[in-house]
Amino acid sequence: MAFTGASSAKKKQEVEPMKPSTKRPLPAAIGAAGLLAAALVLEILPYGAVLVFAPGPGEQLIQAFSYFSLAPFGYANFFPLPAGILTAASLLLSLLVLFGLLPAVRKQISAGIPGLRTAAPACCIAALACSLLPLSFGPVYMSWASYTVSALLLAAAGLLFYTAAAQKKS
Numbered sequence: 001m002a003f004t005g006a007s008s009a010k011k012k013q014e015v016e017p018m019k020p021s022t023k024r025p026l027p028a029a030i031g032a033a034g035l036l037a038a039a040l041v042l043e044i045l046p047y048g049a050v051l052v053f054a055p056g057p058g059e060q061l062i063q064a065f066s067y068f069s070l071a072p073f074g075y076a077n078f079f080p081l082p083a084g085i086l087t088a089a090s091l092l093l094s095l096l097v098l099f100g101l102l103p104a105v106r107k108q109i110s111a112g113i114p115g116l117r118t119a120a121p122a123c124c125i126a127a128l129a130c131s132l133l134p135l136s137f138g139p140v141y142m143s144w145a146s147y148t149v150s151a152l153l154l155a156a157a158g159l160l161f162y163t164a165a166a167q168k169k170s
Helices: 002-014 025-044 070-074 080-099 103-111 114-136 144-169
Strands: 049-053 061-065
Touching: 025 080, 025 144, 049 070, 070 080, 080 114, 080 144, 114 144
Parallel strands: none
Antiparallel strands: 049 061
């Protein structure tokens, strides 16, 4: 009996340790791409960029536009258009990093160039800043859609930073 216990202990020692998984950042990257896609859909809808017009004294007319509309840009609300463009760029960069669509991108990621890992979160943070800057005009210049876009961009930036850190470790 003592001999059997020794052999089972020996078998336990022979088991190889598990290798660290390189797929850990994959769910976070998929989640970030989904959040960015949802933010982009909300930016396309005509609810995000708010303009306040004053047709007369004491009157305010509030109209909402798409982030990609040139009307807010023409009325000096410059921030929604760059926020939309940066969100689209961040989504494309995150998909490039996620799927490795181009062999050159795959080689650069495996070579450890940090530029591609940090480009998507940097674009996402810049889009978040542009999305929140209409608050400098006042809270009336933000709508439920623009607050939701900002929350989605913040969550996506966190997931993209996690993905970049996890890719750097592996």
